[in-house]
Amino acid sequence: MNIQEKIEEILKLSKADEVVVLASESSSANLRWANNTSTTNGLQKGTRLSIVSIIDGAVGSINATYFPSDSLEKLVRDSEAACEGTPKAPDYLPLPEGRSSGSWEEASESIDLDRFEGLVTDLAATFKKARSDELLFFGYASESSITDWVATSKGFRGRHSTLDAGLSMTLKTPDFKVSQAHTKQLGSMDEAKVEDMHERLMKRFEWSANQLAVGPGHYPVILEPQAVGDILYYLYSQLGLRGAEEGRTAFSKSGGGSKIGEKMFPEFINLVSDPAAPGLETPPFAASASPGARSSVFDSGYPVARTEWVKSGTLENLIASRFWAEKFGRKSAPEIGNLVLEGDESKSLEDLISSTDRALLVTRFWYTRMLDPQTLLLTGLTRDGVFSIEDGKVRGAVNNFRYNMSPLKVLAQTDELGATARAFGRSRVPHLRVNDFHMSSVSEAS
Amino acid sequence: MRQGDIDPEFLSLGLEKLADAGLSRAKNLGATHAEFRVERRKSQVIAARDRNLERMQNVDQVGFGLRVIFDGGWGFASDIDLSPESARIAAENAVAVAKQFRTLNSEPVELVPEPVYDDIHISSYDTNPFEVDDSTKIDHLLSLNEKVLSSSKIDFVDSAILQVQENKFFATLDGSRITQQRIRVNSDFTATKVDKSSGAFETMSSTSPPLGKGWEGITNGHDYFLDAERIPELLEEKIKAKSVEPGRYDLVIHPSNLWLTIHESIGHSTELDRALGYEATLAGTSFATIDKLGKLQIGSEVMHVTGDRVVEHGLSTVGYDDEGVKAQQWDIIRDGVLVGYQLNRQMASKIGQERSNGCAYADSPSNVPIQRMPNVTLQPSPKATSLEDLIGGVERGIYIVGNKSWSIDQQRYNFQFSGQQFWEIKGGKLVSQLNDVAYQGNTIEFWNSMEAVGGKDTFILFGTFQCGKGLPGQVAPASHGCPAGLFRSVNVLNSAQEG
Structure with missing residues (x-):
């Protein structure tokens, strides 16, 4: 029985009022290296099945990774039994009527080790260069394929497949006193350009020849896309309608309600999610194994489309399942698995640097955590490359910092956008020049 | 410790046969070290928000992983199909991975020695939380939330229970055979007070420790209901504090x-x-x-x-x-x-x-x-x-x-x-x-x-x-x-x- 046949069998076996079945098959390969030698690696296969039974509005679910054909009936009954003694979900809605999305019958894709052949050759050459430069080379490469199938008792059948790869490269001096890193999220391992990434790292080693000590304070900064992604992740995590309406997020308005409609950022700030965003494609339908205010099992199969969270600096929408959107009189906007902060593709990093009188250039952040959810104040640290820019030129590398800063202030105080690149998860964000960024203290880490 | 105390569903997965199939194939292919792990990890999350059950999620993860040293380098492969044939294929894949990446090895992998063991270990707990009715756990959370919300000083409360049962069977080429079962539980809650007029809000959470215990870790350890009684007062003071x-x-x-x-x-x-x-x-x-x-x-x-x-x-x-x-x-x-x-x-x-x-x-x-x-x-x-x-x-x-x-x-x-x-x-x-x-x-x-x-x-x-x-x-x-x-x-x- 293939996975599609197992799903149909589960739907047949179900005695629940309604049932949602989510299944996935995954295949991945990875390679890690450190100190100029490979360290760990792996070839992995996985499957996952969620059966969500809904009886009298109560939800019972099971999630299994091993589900041979002869186990299906027991799994269905277990999910039904889980409804017993469970109160009706307060946000229950009947499942949306069915339609189909994607090529249901198509099988999943396996990741083959051969796909790493070119990478291994390129990495071997880089290992050699690192040794001759008396540097240490560290990194991680991975490629994964995930195929999801979603079916409901209302006739919906959806399939979505994702192929993703990532390459992370770090070069350090043997005493670890200088460290430069670059990470690229890729559509597949074929897109890996090891030599280009190495060249960029070596350029930054050149910049690091002049080491400058800079104290804590408020500085203009240019944030590279990885740094922007690190903090926007937290903004996205707080972008829910329910919490805002209840008065307990940074998007809650004084006097009650949410800040939807409020101009929060400059005119050029546009933040969107779009299932069809090129290179960041996500399922064009909602799917979840549990109730929730951002994504809900009761929305499974509901179509999702491009949604503007921030349009021309104004908060337009907040993430909401159908139930919570209706409750607060807003447009339903279930969570979409990607995020795009629009940039200016005509402006390279070099353009931004050359048009900047004075700023710190930040490569990435590390260990970012929420400090105060009321203002979305985050804390974290810079890492793997901070540089001083003066009069349109990089003057040298500076020490790392701890920052305390809200992404709301970052966007509000952005005065220039640059070209975009892929960042955390399935996001695409630009370089940002921010006119005031709070570096709270110096970190001795290098 | 008796084998009978280990979850019988885990023991019924044909552990020895799988290990023998994978390890013997790895040996035939020239692996100098091989370790085979079958794992089952059951987890349950129950979350309540105010007077409602928010989410109950049961996850049952099963599979195996096989790691080898071949020609001085690591190779690893895993699968979820618990058949001897899949174990043999995993051994082939693990060796293929080691071969694929061996040009990048500049230091052969060396391991310090360890004696061979044939043993069973079960962590210390009284009541397996997976044997406690879901309704008991839901009642625990909803009662806790009710207690917090009975104070007019609190607007919202979020609470949760997380429990895990982890089974591992570990076998090596040199003869170790180790079966283990561990249980852990965690529960906490967060109370929130909102001042809608000013847009301000503040939270306070219980200070309960997650532990390697059974259900008794929730009912007989930290006093959650004492927290539920004190936190509304403490949170109100905190909001007014300088x-x-x-x-x-x-x-x-x-x-x-x-x-x-x-x-x-x-x-x-x-x-x-x-x-x-x-x-x-x-x-x-x-x-x-x-x-x-x-x-x-x-x-x-x-x-x-x-x-x-x-x-x-x-x-x-x-x-x-x-x-x-x-x-x-x-x-x-x-x-x-x-x-x-x-x-x-x-x-x-x-x-x-x-x-x-x-x-x-x-x-x-x-x-x-x-x-x-x-x-x-x-x-x-x-x-x-x-x-x-x-x-x-x-x-x-x-x-x-x-x-x-x-x-x-x-x-x-x-x-x-x-x-x-x-x-x-x-x-x-x-x-x-x-x-x-x-x-x-x-x-x-x-x-x-x-x-x-x-x-x-x-x-x-x-x-x-x-x-x-x-x-x-x-x-x-x-x-x-x-x-x-x-x-x-x-x-x-x-x-x-x-x-």
Whole structure:
């Protein structure tokens, strides 16, 4: 029985009022290296099945990774039994009527080790260069394929497949006193350009020849896309309608309600999610194994489309399942698995640097955590490359910092956008020049 | 321990046959070392929001992983199909992976030796939480929420229970056969007060420790209902409390906060793989480099830190680690001096140690075991120093309870932690709550400023289910027992003024 046949069998076996079945098959390969030698690696296969039974509005679910054909009936009954003694979900809605999305019958894709052949050759050459430069080379490469199938008792059948790869490269001096890193999220391992990434790292080693000590304070900064992604992740995590309406997020308005409609950022700030965003494609339908205010099992199969969270600096929408959107009189906007902060593709990093009188250039952040959810104040640290820019030129590398800063202030105080690149998860964000960024203290880490 | 105490569903997975198929194929292909792990991990999350059940999620993860050393390099493959044929294919894949990447190996993998074991280990618990009715757990959360909401001082409450049963069967080419079962539970809640007119809100969470216990860890340990009674009052006071004046303060830190400072600044910095650079791509490196072993005064003389995988109810407690090394206890910091690291078999060989101290762990059958944190414990004072004694020794300071926000740099120098409750200390006595407190410091300066630790009566075992490390990312549970501690002249920030 293939996975599609197992799903149909589960739907047949179900005695629940309604049932949602989510299944996935995954295949991945990875390679890690450190100190100029490979360290760990792996070839992995996985499957996952969620059966969500809904009886009298109560939800019972099971999630299994091993589900041979002869186990299906027991799994269905277990999910039904889980409804017993469970109160009706307060946000229950009947499942949306069915339609189909994607090529249901198509099988999943396996990741083959051969796909790493070119990478291994390129990495071997880089290992050699690192040794001759008396540097240490560290990194991680991975490629994964995930195929999801979603079916409901209302006739919906959806399939979505994702192929993703990532390459992370770090070069350090043997005493670890200088460290430069670059990470690229890729559509597949074929897109890996090891030599280009190495060249960029070596350029930054050149910049690091002049080491400058800079104290804590408020500085203009240019944030590279990885740094922007690190903090926007937290903004996205707080972008829910329910919490805002209840008065307990940074998007809650004084006097009650949410800040939807409020101009929060400059005119050029546009933040969107779009299932069809090129290179960041996500399922064009909602799917979840549990109730929730951002994504809900009761929305499974509901179509999702491009949604503007921030349009021309104004908060337009907040993430909401159908139930919570209706409750607060807003447009339903279930969570979409990607995020795009629009940039200016005509402006390279070099353009931004050359048009900047004075700023710190930040490569990435590390260990970012929420400090105060009321203002979305985050804390974290810079890492793997901070540089001083003066009069349109990089003057040298500076020490790392701890920052305390809200992404709301970052966007509000952005005065220039640059070209975009892929960042955390399935996001695409630009370089940002921010006119005031709070570096709270110096970190001795290098 | 009897085999009959292990979950029979796990034992029925044909463990020996799978292992024999995978290991014998690996041997035939020329692997010089092979280890085969079958794992089943059952977990349940139940979350309640106000007077409603929000979510109940049951996950049953099963699969196996096979790791080999071939031609001096590692190779790993995993699968979820529990058939001998799949085990044989996994062995072929693991060897193929090792071959594919061998041109990148400049150092052959070496492992320190470990005796062969044939054993069964079950963690210490009374009632398996998976044998408790779901309705009992839901009732527990809804009753707790009702108690919190019965106060007019609270607008919202979120609560949750998380429980895990982890079964592992480990077999090696050289003959080890180890079967283990561990149970852990966690529960907590957060109360929220909203002032819609001003748009302000504030939260306070219970300070309950996750433990390697059964259902009794929820019902017979921490008093959640006492928390539910006190927190509305405490939260109201906190909202009205004065905002802290930033500056240097003496701090008395309760174990509910200090455990996390130990985890981040001492636990992670003394991982040998990190100190040697093997985690540089993600988690970072460490200030505690190998040249400092036996020399670096990390903390004051009252600081004695142990690593272990044996303490009863510890989240990292096992019979054997995921490389078949028997669980142990050892010193990491003695009299404030760095004297030991956390090791796996490969890292131990890199610094000439004769044996690993058993810190290898894989968070799922599809991941390789890497060096993960054991229980890292700050030992209490042999004196009967009480919390009141510590507070009594402070003229101007702050007493901190619970953790909230935490962050540390990638070499574990610069940290910043917040908390749930901050109490002003004046003249050796608690005065009233403060708000907006975060303490920031350098690990070595901070631990050297520790003047005293409490006695064993102040000692509590806290910890986490979710410590992240490695690529692909893995999470691991670890406990951190500690007494209360007194620290002199620590930098305190006002978080409201930081943004």
